[in-house]
Amino acid sequence: DQQVKQNSPSLSVQEGRISILNCDYTNSMFDYFLWYKKYPAEGPTFLISISSIKDKNEDGRFTVFLNKSAKHLSLHIVPSQPGDSAVYFCAASVGGNKLVFGAGTILRVKS
Amino acid sequence: DTAVSQTPKYLVTQMGNDKSIKCEQNLGHDTMYWYKQDSKKFLKIMFSYNNKELIINETVPNRFSPKSPDKAHLNLHINSLELGDSAVYFCASSPYGVSTDTQYFGPGTRLTVL
Secondary structure (H helix, E strand, O other): OOOEEOOOOEEEEEOOOOEEEEEEEOOOOOOEEEEEEEOOOOOOEEEEEEEOOOOEEEEOOEEEEEEOOOOEEEEEEOOOOHHHOEEEEEEEEOOOOOOEEOOOEEEEEEO | OOOEEEEOOEEEEOOOOOEEEEEEEOOOOOEEEEEEEOOOOOEEEEEEEEOOEEEEEOOOOOOEEEEEEEOOEEEEEEOOOOHHHOEEEEEEEEOOOOOOOOOEEOOOEEEEEO
C-alpha cells in the first residue's frame, strides 16, 4: 500500500543543469507535501513544502510544483550543484497528521 | 551541538535478544517520533509522543515499546528481536503537536539482527 511513490530510484545530472525529481501519490486526501534531503549517515532534513491550495512554492534554487489533478508533485533544483547530491524523499500528510514517505530518489550531480 | 541524537549508531544482535535504542533532543520540542526505514527504503512512522503522552501508535508488533521518561527523551525498547526487525531506526522531534515541516531527524540507528 504505497501511497507515495517515487518511481525513479536514481537520477544523474550535470552541474549547473536542472534536476527534476518526481513524486506521485494515490491518496486524494493528502493536503500537505514536503521534500526531505538525506546525506549518508545522517537523518533526513526538511527542504521545502507545499500546501494543496497552492501549485508552486519557491525557495532559492528549489521549487516544488503540485498538480493535484494528476496527483503528482515535482522538485526542481536550478542550478544543480555537487553538494545537492543526496537522497531526496517526498512525503505527504493529511491535516498535518503523520507523514507518509516515498522510497526516495538518489540524486548525483556531476561536476 | 547535536539537536537530535541517537545511541547507539550501530547495533548488531542475535535473534531473540532484547535491545534498546535511546533518543534525546535538546531543542525543547514537545513532540518526538520513531520511524523505521526498511530494506525498501521507505520511512514509516511507528510512534509519536507529545509531552510524554502517546499520540500515534501505528500497526507495530507489541514487541516494540516506546518509553518517554521526559519530553526530551524517547527510547525504543524491542523484545525478542526477529530477523525482520533489521532496519535503520530514526528518531525525530517537532516543536508543536504532530506536524509536518518542522520535524528534525536524528542520524539513525542501524539495527542488524542475525
